[in-house]
Amino acid sequence: MIRVFIVDDHAIVRDGLQSVLTAMPLLEVVGEAANGQELLDQLPTVPTDVVLMDLNMPVLDGLATTHKLQEQYPLLRILILSMNTHERTVGEVLAAGAHGYVLKNADKSEIFAAIQAVAAGKRFLCSEIGLGTLEKLLAYEAEGPTSSSKSAFYLTPREREIVQLVANGLTNQQIADKLFTSKRTVESHRQNLLEKTGIKNTPALIKHAMEQGWLQQ
Numbered sequence: 001m002i003r004v005f006i007v008d009d010h011a012i013v014r015d016g017l018q019s020v021l022t023a024m025p026l027l028e029v030v031g032e033a034a035n036g037q038e039l040l041d042q043l044p045t046v047p048t049d050v051v052l053m054d055l056n057m058p059v060l061d062g063l064a065t066t067h068k069l070q071e072q073y074p075l076l077r078i079l080i081l082s083m084n085t086h087e088r089t090v091g092e093v094l095a096a097g098a099h100g101y102v103l104k105n106a107d108k109s110e111i112f113a114a115i116q117a118v119a120a121g122k123r124f125l126c127s128e129i130g131l132g133t134l135e136k137l138l139a140y141e142a143e144g145p146t147s148s149s150k151s152a153f154y155l156t157p158r159e160r161e162i163v164q165l166v167a168n169g170l171t172n173q174q175i176a177d178k179l180f181t182s183k184r185t186v187e188s189h190r191q192n193l194l195e196k197t198g199i200k201n202t203p204a205l206i207k208h209a210m211e212q213g214w215l216q217q
Contacts, residue, residue: 079115
């Protein structure tokens with residue numbers, strides 16, 4: 001039995017994950033916390049194999065918590081579950097000691113596979129990020145670092161949806177309603193897009209998306 005501890009600052013997310021994970025064979029949810037500090041306070045008395053943890057949390061975020069877990073619980077396995085797709089963020093948290101990274105929009109079978117993999121001592125990177133990074137690398141090798149082609153910045157399918165809906169004039173809340181997600185998740189996607197492209201504001205992002213051919217006519 002793999003003992004999983006859930007860490008996320010949204011109670012509805014924790015409840016949803018607990019419902020999904022408890023229905024899976026060989027998994028046991030042994031605790032939950034709203035931030036890294038709550039996790040650290042509970043771990044001494046809660047035997048845990050895998051920490052399933054968000055990145056963006058108040059008090060003590062996922063990256064800082066990962067550093068502390070590596071120092072205090074070096075045998076504990078850490079799996080990040082986040083909406084952040086930025087390669088730099090993924091690399092930073094893996095370098096800090098996380099053993100896997102999976103997106104919140106992954107299906108439950110991939111989350112289950114990720115937990116099993118890290119619990120078995122392996123590393124795990126979700127398919128969407130892995131394929132995106134590979135596509136970007138192949139484009140870089142084929143066209144060179146100075147290329148200004150449409151592949152210079154890889155966008156996930158959900159990011160392309162967000163860009164399109166922003167260009168259509170929808171607000172964050174309207175986009176969230178349309179995609180059946182939270183406003184905060186949409187805001188996170190928009191921030192990731194700005195960071196990926198190095199663009200400072202939404203109008204410039206839309207202009208760039210049009211120039212790159214990311215938008216449907």
